[in-house]
Amino acid sequence: MFDRTLRQTQAPRMKVIVAEDSDLQRLFLCSLINGLGFEAIEAADGDIALDLVARTRAEIVISDLEMPHLDGIDLTRAIRARNLDQYVHVIMVTGADAVDIRDAALLAGVDDFITKESSPALLKARLQTAVRLINHATELADRTRIIKETNQRIQDDLRAAAVAQCQLLPNLQDEVMGFRVASAFVPSAIVSGDMFGYFELNDKKLGFYAVDVSGHGVHASLLSVAIGHLITPDYFRTHAFDADGRPDPAGMVATLNARFSAFDGDDYFTMFCGIVDRVSGRLDFCQAGYPSAFYVDPAGSVSLVGDGGFPVGMLSSATYGNNTHQFEIGAALVICSDAAAEAENTSNQPFGTPRIGDIARLFPRLGVDEIPLSIVQALNLWRNGVPLEDDLTVLALERKNPSDTYNNA
């Protein structure tokens, strides 16, 4: 009697709740709907229909306007108020002249209308519209789910990468060769383009470095991790001393530059590395585009160490020089990536080098352990809690009194 194409295309049959208090009318509608290839579910009033929507997960409701207990408009409101997984397409059956009611019904969330006098062909057309919308919504929901799952997988991978990266880092606080070391490592994304390390090179010398790969995020982190694997204590011992055994951090930086300028890309990194003698306090360092370090003497007076140098891996022709600085007992050296000075507040004002110096000068009062965290907290306040746009590293070293901490014999 009716076209059966819908039945053939829908498998399993889509459920349609028919909320209608007149037994005769309900039976008639249900038989039409079943005939169109849907599964009609009978509901004798609004309350029953609402309960069935939740239990059967039906996506289409055809509801009479006037019903005992819960009328069609209240039923629609109740459906919309429930946070259901599926969208429910509501078609209201009204009288042909019920224009005012239609406005109220639309406001309540009704999607479409038919009249009691509507032909089976019109009912079929309305149901086809509903199916089209439902299929579209289902497709969108599927796509959203896939995007969410993919995103979750990427996030999980990144977190695993971040854990692997952090395992390359030394202890954030440590006591090594008469130096107290404290640090902070704050990636702007999950992984960081920064890397740092410090280690005993021989019985007198401590080596340390900090690296900041240009850019940030995953791309920069791949290079920073590669550098972290490359610069081992052995690498330092082999490349950061000259033929006569004198500290030559610039030699190591030049070796790294030769290696990393071989690639034809815009990637490069900045670096600050040094070798400090625990007995004499002589610091030999090489600054390669990394911000100058803050030297804080025991009285809290701050000076900048280093006046610049070429970044690494940018120009194969770059040359590097060694510099020295006397590292007094009771003094501290604070190395801080450019993320700190460049961090802007809500008025686009950068935090600036002097403000970092102001925190560094608190070292005699606070102790070296507190300096990295104080800088992180000050930046957090400066940015009103907004995460940094670049990766932050703070490395602070204090030269302790040998008699306090280290057997100087």
Next chain:
Amino acid sequence: MIHTTTLDENITLVRPGAERLTAANAKMFKDEVTDIINGGANRVVIDFKNVTFLDSSGLGALVGVLKKIGHRGDLVVSGLNSDVQQMFRICRMDRVFVVYKDVDAAVQSMAEYQ
């Protein structure tokens, strides 16, 4: 993103067209300047008068275009604000780029050395 103007003496003036040259737009900047170099521009002034901030990616892009022009021509910069100047100094870029106070100074100097 970049704005280009052809000046006398066949000099091309490039303005980055963004206040901040950072990881977010450095590649676009590099690609667009590379296009004008490939299009035949060989005397280029990049003016940073309206650029307030240049990060490490921005600097990488700038060095990238300098390498691109190589010996085929001149690429100079002008109008660096104090923060950008400081970055140039720390990275020794003041030894890599010829830096002028402003576009006029750059153009005058380039015209003399034609």
